[in-house]
Amino acid sequence: MSLYIDIFITFFKIGLIGFGGGYAIIPIIESQVNLHQWLDVKQLTDIIAIAAMAPGPIAANSATVIGFKLAGIPGAAIACAGITLPSLLVILILGKLFIKYQEHALVKAIFYGLRATIIGTIVYAAIKFAASNGIIGGSNLIDIKSTLLVLVSFVLLVKTKINPVYLIIAAGFIGILIF
Amino acid sequence: MENVNEREIDFKLLSELFFTFFKLSPISFGGGFAMIPVLEAEIVYKKKWIEGKQIVDTFVLAQSAPGAIATNSAIFVGYQVAGIPGAIAAMLGMVIPTFIIVIILASLFVFFQTNHYVLAALNGIRPVIVALIASAAYKMSKTSLIDKTCWIICLICVAVLLLCPNINIIVVILSGAFIGITIMKVKKMFSNSVKTE
Incomplete structure (x- = not known):
């Protein structure tokens, strides 16, 4: 029972602070999962791969898989509810107020600074995930094959409108061929 | 949209909200932004639940509130159409299909x-x-990184996180809000024009 409560509170907290949606929430999930010692970064990377292959929000999907891994289907439901409910509460309570004050200088100043730190956390997460998966900083300093895969994927994601699902599937086949 | 909460609960409308998002949810590959044109077509033009102007506000709010853009949009559309029950119906419609798909994928993964x-x-x-x-x-x-100050805040943030692995990331994120307010105040002292967008 206490694990369920722990899962709920942890993901509720993540949901509450998850400004920016999508991959902006990954660094927060990483820090909380690490804090609870639920998973290592490599396991979390695989979970994000599953989350990214399914339709729907990457953060809620990741929460669902983490909950599933920790405590089966009830854990998955609790994690998914935990990360989604803050959205509902914040929108119901602050929605109308926000639309009224979105042009207010104070609101703009808050998001001006918040966006900068959020992007900082995502960059940090990318570095940490690369290091924890042995792509950089391992015994060879840089793993050539993995690093090439990172760079090619990055360029494709930034320069083309490639669907990440296809990229993940293609990388899976490349992985079978070269690793 | 006044008195949305005082309406009688219209179960037909709620189920329509639920199934509309239930249908949209599984096609929402690639996250929130890919969702916006599809949502707009369905909600504004087909269902005529809300007007074009409101959908713009909806997406602004969806991007600013914590959480996923697609789910946030569904919640706020549901709220505008049928109050709090509408928000909940739309949210469940959005979440349940992807939840089931994720569980199936995760089970396959555990197996293989x-x-x-x-x-x-x-x-x-x-x-x-x-x-x-x-x-x-x-x-x-x-x-989002619209000027040099933003870039500096972002780089300091990365450096702090790399150098202090045990720092609380929530504190780091929220410090951005205080930095933003402080910078606005400082800029106000030096000039009258404050650019935060």
Whole structure:
């Protein structure tokens, strides 16, 4: 029972602070999962791969898989509810107020600074995930094959409108061929 | 949209909300932004639940509130159409299909995760996840790091996180709000024009 409560509170907290949606929430999930010692970064990377292959929000999907891994289907439901409910509460309570004050200088100043730190956390997460998966900083300093895969994927994601699902599937086949 | 909460609960409308988002949810690959044109077509033009002007506000709010853009949009559309019950119906419609799909994928993964080919495939996939995270930062930086000060805040943030691995990331994120307010005040002292967008 206490694990369920722990899962709920942890993901509720993540949901509450998850400004920016999508991959902006990954660094927060990483820090909380690490804090609870639920998973290592490599396991979390695989979970994000599953989350990214399914339709729907990457953060809620990741929460669902983490909950599933920790405590089966009830854990998955609790994690998914935990990360989604803050959205509902914040929108119901602050929605109308926000639309009224979105042009207010104070609101703009808050998001001006918040966006900068959020992007900082995502960059940090990318570095940490690369290091924890042995792509950089391992015994060879840089793993050539993995690093090439990172760079090619990055360029494709930034320069083309490639669907990440296809990229993940293609990388899976490349992985079978070269690793 | 006054008195939305005082309306009688219209179960037909609620189920329509639920099934509209239930239908849209599984096609929402690639996250929130890909969803916006599809949502707009369905909600504004087909269902005529809300007007074009309101959908703009909806997406602004959906991007500013914590959480996923697609789910946030559904919640706020549901709220505008049928109050709090509407918000809940739309949210459930959005969440349930993807939840089921994710559970199926996760179960398959648990079953196959020791397979030799799956392990090799994962070695190929992990770099893509790193690239996905990095590309999210890159894409956000294009619209959000609008001046040198933003870049400096962002770089300091990365440095702090790398140098202090035990720092609370929530504190780091929220410090951005205080930095933003402080910078606005400082800029106000030196000039009358404050540019925060």
